[in-house]
Amino acid sequence: MTFSPELEQRFAAMAAKYPEGRQKACLIPMLMYAQDETGYMTEELKEEIAKRLNISVLEVNEVVGYYTMMRKKRMGKTHLQICTNISCLLWDGDKLWERACAKLGIGHNEVTADGTISLEEVECIGACSWAPAIQVNYDFQHNVTPEQLDKLIDDLRKA
């Protein structure tokens, strides 16, 4: 399987960052950066990374099964993550979550039928002083109002 030249360059530089013989350390970063291109942990990706690190696919699956950000299926073009943990809850993050579910007609880790948006109720994302907070793919949005959430979803639908 092929990756972008930038990703290949990143991979090439990675091995030297860990002690000789301990290149399995590259596994999580490789999977995470590759996921940006494949969308999720495809069988092909797991086999490719296993081959490159000279480990079994089972070892890759062990890791993929553990980490929440390693996606087990294709998510939406935009992945909307809403925090409802304690500090966000105190600023009605749970209501934002319910609003997004109702508006999109999907729930936790589900994708809209057209594949544009997926939703995830996330645990603390480290934006507690700027609650309620969400992440749109990797970008943070702070102090989100219900109106802002509505507009965001409407804009994403149009895009």
Place this chain on the structure above:
Amino acid sequence: MNPSLLHDAPHAAETIVLGKRFRLPNSRSIDTYLATEGYQAFLKSAGMTPEQIVDEVKASNLRGRGGAGFPAGMKWSFVPRQSPKPKYIVVNADESEPGTCKDRVLMQYDPHQLIEGILIAGRAVDAHRGWIYIRGEYRYLIDIMDEAIAEAYARGWLGKNIQGTGFDFELSTHTGAGAYECGEESALLESLEGKRGVPRIRPPFPAVSGAFQCPTILNNVETFAAVPSILRMGGQAWADLGIPKAGGTKLTCLTGHVNRPGVYELALGFPVRRMLEEVGGGIRGGKKLKAFIPGGSSCPVLTGEEAWELTMDYDAMAKAKTMLGSGGVVIMDETTDMVKACLRIIRFYQHESCGWCIPCREGTLWLKKLLTRLDEGVGSAKDIDLVGDLADNMLGRTFCPLGDAAALPTMSIVRKFRHEFEAKLAQRSVSMAGLPQLVSING
């Protein structure tokens, strides 16, 4: 584009040391850093012996800023420098304790301060390699740190023979992938090695056998970021910013029901009353304070009455039977539903339990089930006791502190806010009155 994390100006009650560059234009560039005493502390450390550096850090009374509060200088002194193995520096930037958002500020606004702290730690234990383990959700901060590391290499502040001192150091970032457990030091090391983030049994501690089974200093972002100012000011002067046994300043995240939430740099020993009233601008809507978490959701919860007269430091909080923790202050006003808050905290720990130790894996699940039932007003008064018993049975019975982190807040909430649990049950039985009763199969 990621949002600003700062108020326009610091609050007058803040003691700005670590944050001195936060509001400068281009604060994260190496030029800004070098123009503002940047890397001077490292050059100073190059002329010191490792013992002198460790002694300076000991004198500062710097205690680990990730939550455990272990004295940093002492931790560093545990590294066997004579060991033939390579020594490593690992930075815990897996910030994910609910209520905590300060390492984001440190990395977003002053990445070179962190790099300099790492270099000095390297000098102190003869380490020449380090990794900054950053939670996967903080991808933009990984990019910022990568950029700062590249700048430091290009300008000769990382790599071989740094600035002619003869000291070599290699540094890179390492992404996490969404697991709170990896903020626990031994699970972080497992994750760094490319494995599931489950904890290791200790001893041996990381200082003796850490990353790749080599002696390792593992500290929080803020701990390393404090080191350059300690060397510049001198350990004693830095210690004097705080109070005896708790030196310096602490980045404190005010979250929840205050008028001015935010991340503030406060001297250790800062009074809670001033923190809430002056710095935080008072409780939102002029309401009363019902509950207070000093430093992340794993701390035992205090009632408003208990919290007001305390000071923000390790010993005062320990005396009040809680912890200073990570600096993530959670403020809950009188309208807060404590049963819901307790359930939300437990839902988090249940989700994040790595499953390695049975008391934590099973305990968090059963706590979640019981609390869900109580929140819905079903169940019985016995369930309230059962929550307390279950939590008590998790305490101290796991490899890592996640089990305790789930049990401690739960036990304190049940003990201090029991009436709210009972009120929910009473409310439910009133609303059920007159409805056909379910018939128990046991008659």
